[in-house]
Amino acid sequence: MTAALKAAQAGASVMIIEKYHELGGQLIKQTHRFFGSKEEQAGIRGIKIADDLTHKIKKHPKIEILTEATAQGYYEDKVVTVSHQEKHLKIKPKKVIIATGASEKMLAFENNDLPGVYGAGAVQTLMNLYGILPGQKVVMVGAGNIGLIVSYQLLQAGVDVVGVIEAAPQIGGYLVHASKIRRANVPIYTGYSIKRAIGEKSVEAVEMVKLDENWNMIDGTEKIIEADTVCLAVGLRPLTDLLIQADCAMAYVPELGGDVPLRDENLKTTNDQIFVAGDAAGIEEATAAMLEGEVAGLKAVSEIGYQTPDLFEELKRLKKELKKLRNGPVGEVIREGLKKVRGEKDAGKDRYSHLS
Amino acid sequence: MRIKEHPILDFKRDREITFTYNGKEIKAYKGETIAAALYAAGIRVLKASSKYERPRGLFCAIGNCSSCHMVVDGTPNVKTCITQVKEGMVVEEEVGKGDLVD
Numbered sequence: 001m002t003a004a005l006k007a008a009q010a011g012a013s014v015m016i017i018e019k020y021h022e023l024g025g026q027l028i029k030q031t032h033r034f035f036g037s038k039e040e041q042a043g044i045r046g047i048k049i050a051d052d053l054t055h056k057i058k059k060h061p062k063i064e065i066l067t068e069a070t071a072q073g074y075y076e077d078k079v080v081t082v083s084h085q086e087k088h089l090k091i092k093p094k095k096v097i098i099a100t101g102a103s104e105k106m107l108a109f110e111n112n113d114l115p116g117v118y119g120a121g122a123v124q125t126l127m128n129l130y131g132i133l134p135g136q137k138v139v140m141v142g143a144g145n146i147g148l149i150v151s152y153q154l155l156q157a158g159v160d161v162v163g164v165i166e167a168a169p170q171i172g173g174y175l176v177h178a179s180k181i182r183r184a185n186v187p188i189y190t191g192y193s194i195k196r197a198i199g200e201k202s203v204e205a206v207e208m209v210k211l212d213e214n215w216n217m218i219d220g221t222e223k224i225i226e227a228d229t230v231c232l233a234v235g236l237r238p239l240t241d242l243l244i245q246a247d248c249a250m251a252y253v254p255e256l257g258g259d260v261p262l263r264d265e266n267l268k269t270t271n272d273q274i275f276v277a278g279d280a281a282g283i284e285e286a287t288a289a290m291l292e293g294e295v296a297g298l299k300a301v302s303e304i305g306y307q308t309p310d311l312f313e314e315l316k317r318l319k320k321e322l323k324k325l326r327n328g329p330v331g332e333v334i335r336e337g338l339k340k341v342r343g344e345k346d347a348g349k350d351r352y353s354h355l356s
Numbered sequence: 357m358r359i360k361e362h363p364i365l366d367f368k369r370d371r372e373i374t375f376t377y378n379g380k381e382i383k384a385y386k387g388e389t390i391a392a393a394l395y396a397a398g399i400r401v402l403k404a405s406s407k408y409e410r411p412r413g414l415f416c417a418i419g420n421c422s423s424c425h426m427v428v429d430g431t432p433n434v435k436t437c438i439t440q441v442k443e444g445m446v447v448e449e450e451v452g453k454g455d456l457v458d
Binding site: 019020021026031045047068103104113114115116117118119121122125126127128129130131132133134156157158201202239 | 411416419
């Protein structure tokens with residue numbers, strides 16, 4: 001969305017292809033306030049940011065929006081195919097910005113396919129978007145920021161969070177989030193993992209088990225908790241199918257969540273026409289995604305003749321903001337990952353070379 | 357179950373509509389997805405897995421994972437987590453991989 005706005009504001013015609021029936025991506029269910037600097041909307045709830053962006057986009061005469069539309073492929077003749085409400089469209093843009101986001105990671109355990117086992121995002125969708133409770137008694141798996149924040153959101157909706165299970169010996173997320181749920185007497189089991197979900201047609205209980213220092217399950221430490229819902233908050237994986245299909249060079253970079261496209265600091269991939277932004281480029285916070293979108297949008301259209309007078313100043317400012325955001329110990333992982341996708345550090349073998 | 361009161365959110369529900377799930381009438385609100393409406397009605401099993409016919413429900417709720425495929429108005433493999441429910445829609449649990457429609 002920020003890419004579309006920047007591009008349109010520079011004078012380019014933009015088309016947004018969105019799978020869902022409304023804009024906003026994952027922000028439409030983020031009821032918590034954002035961290036970061038004031039310029040980058042810290043203290044504002046995600047839902048408000050989504051509303052503001054949607055409003056600006058809908059008002060902009062240069063932006064055309066296709067909802068319930070799926071971009072299906074990118075071809076050698078630079079045509080993008082789209083399935084839009086039962087129709088098949090062929091579009092030939094000058095530049096493409098891929099901001100497809102991420103998908104939830106799965107965890108291997110017995111009965112992990114039972115109804116009642118959800119990704120944390122799904123719980124947020126049901127609860128914060130549709131106002132529907134995902135269950136009555138929830139076990140949260142993962143005490144990173146997402147696990148902690150969604151636990152708190154469950155409590156706000158009146159759901160009983162019976163426990164948070166974290167495999168690592170310590171909580172991964174910010175302490176401010178952990179304290180909120182601790183104050184509500186939710187136990188956080190560090191050094192535990194989920195062994196299996198129990199139930200016939202749907203989750204009825206969860207068996208957890210203690211882990212040793214090598215992450216192996218310790219026999220005899222199993223504990224069964226009654227629950228009808230398991231919420232997995234064990235990380236995200238960039239949604240890069242389109243980038244792979246378009247033959248952008250990829251690399252496996254664990255610091256960024258998995259397979260991500262190589263790109264320069266303007267978010268341009270190895271295909272001169274394709275840019276990437278947001279979680280599809282690497283798992284990071286929404287604030288970084290929005291800044292990346294702005295960089296990609298500005299840069300992409302500047303290459304086809306739409307240059308605002310302050311282009312270089314603005315790009316410089318955005319990159320500075322990104323750098324600030326990735327500063328300090330929390331951003332270290334991201335900084336390491338970026339070195340790999342920018343070719344400053346060896347990213348290992350390209351797992352996709354056999355496709356081309 | 358639908359949330360009635362929330363400290364931050366105010367759920368403005370649109371008009372009520374009716375659709376069927378395996379022949380049974382279900383009430384929903386316009387704007388809800390099929391899967392959301394079914395969950396609100398306490399229905400968690402949306403399909404049977406294609407190989408072992410194990411019960412499957414919602415997992416990602418944003419159209420990525422295929423765990424919510426159902427037969428909607430005769431069309432199989434509809435992602436019910438991102439498809440809005442409509443008045444009179446005929447929704448059925450899907451078993452197997454889904455057959456082509458004539």
